[in-house]
Amino acid sequence: MKHLTILVPNIQTANSTIACIVGAYQIFTGANSYWEKKGNKPLFKIETAGVAEESAFINGLLTIKPQINISALKKTDLVLIPSLNPEFKQAMEDNMVLINWFREQYKNGAEVASMCTGAFMLASSGLLDKRSCSIHWNSADNFRSLFPEVQLKTEKLITDENGIYTNGGGYSFLNLLLYLVEKYYDRETAIYCSKIFQVEIDRQTQSAFTIFTGQKSHGDEVIIKAQQYIEDNFNEKISVEDLSRKLAIGRRNFDRRFIKATGNTPIEYLQRVKIESAKKAFETTRKTINEVMYEVGYSDVKAFREVFRKITGLSPLDYKNKYNKDADSMLSD
Template sequence: MKHLSILVPDVQAGPNTLSCIVGAYHIFTEANKYRNQHNQPEVFSIELAGVTGQSSFVNGLLTIMPQVHVDTIHKTDLIIIPAIAAAFKEVEAGNAVLVDWILKQYKIGAEVASMCTGAYILASTGLLDKKSCSIHWNAAANFRTLFPKVNLKAEKLITDEEGIYTNGGGYSFLNLLIYLVEKYYDRQTAIYCSKIFQIDIDRQTQSDFVIFSGQKSHGDEVIRQAQEYIEENFAEKLSVEQLSKRFTVGRRNFDRRFIKATGNTPVEYQQRVKIESAKKALETSRKTINEVMYEVGYADVKAFREVFRKITGMSPLEYKSKYNKSMGNF
């Protein structure tokens, strides 16, 4: 039987930390139960592992008592890191012990999965350097600043690379758990768990949940001004040459500084601002797709649809149908 360690952080925890811990324990316990019912062996022995005898959550309203101290686990097969508070700067106190233990276990064969902002702890081990990683879209800018060596894929729901798994934000950790059940158990057990817990199986993206807000805490005042100019004039056709001249920066240098500061090229940034405006119009108005398209500065229907799908993972009509049912589609 394999061993599953669900970590219980003692500091930097947030409300979703508890949800992740309880959700992981519940789903894997149910997967074991399903195997038992079908005369198959359980896959995991499951333990909640921490660094103290008791950890508090939600301003002390709730507590969890880890079953074991991580130091007593000499070998585990899968480590699950729950979400932590999003206001992360560096690993604090007891979580440093968890970081060292995770790194040690990975080196001797364990796989590691982080949920949402649990990626902060995982990235602190160095194991995510030059690897793909997902996180809640609202934490992406801060994460990029702290861990520039990580290949952040905030649009992805799940990443899977070299025995390291990450997932997007909020309660999408449930999708990661179903993904792991299928990997470690089998497809049928995953389907069963998805039905019992009513979780969509095979969901791949969180793009349509993203609310774009340009990263402006980078310290480059010229680029910050350029961002604001783009946001105020997004419906206009702005070339990179126009922008670089307006802010008296050479084209190549402007491109380089813009990417370094925001994580997007100037063109990508303009597209994201346009599509964010289009999304809001599709969510809240009775405007047609074409009306919205023209308002945000597109004249070509095909180009608008392609960019919209690239950023949100769905067509403008699909998006309107999903988020604005009371308004109708036209």
């Protein structure tokens, strides 16, 4: 029988930490139960593990008593790291014990998966350096500043690389759990868990949930001015060459500094600002696709659709139908 360890941290936890712990325990217990009903032996022994006798959550409203102290757990096959406080600054002493433990387990053949902002703890181990990682879009800027060696993929719902798994934010950790159930058990068991727990299976992207706000905590005042200009004038024709000239900086240097500060090229940033405005229009108004397209500065329907789909994962019409309560009356757009 394999061993599954669900970590119970007690430093820098968040309200969502307990949801990840309980959700993981429930889904894998359900998978084990279904697996047995099909005539198999349970695949996993499932245990919560920590370094304290109990961990308190939600200002002491709830506590979890780990079933085992990690000092007594010498070997495991799969480690699940729950979400943490997104203001995570450093691996504090108690969490460092957990980090050192799962790093050693990975070296000995275990696989490791982080749920949402649990990626901060996973990245602190160094195991994510030069590897892909997904995380909640709202924590991306802070994560990039702390772990520049990690290849952040905020558009992806799940990453799977060399026995290390990460996933996007919120309750999408449930999709990661289904992914792992399918990988360790089989497709049939994953579908069963999907139906029992009513979690949509096979979601691949979190792009449609992203709210683009523009990273401005980088400290480069020239680039902040450029960002503000783009945001104030996105519906007009903006020349990056003219903008760099306006800011008295060479085009090549401007592009380099813009990418370093925001994670996007100036053109990508402009596209994201335009599409964010279009998304809000689709969500809150009865305007047609063409009306919104012209308002955000596009004149080519094909180009608008391609950029919109690239950023959100949906066509403009699909997005509109998904998020606007009056969508049924607008299907003819």
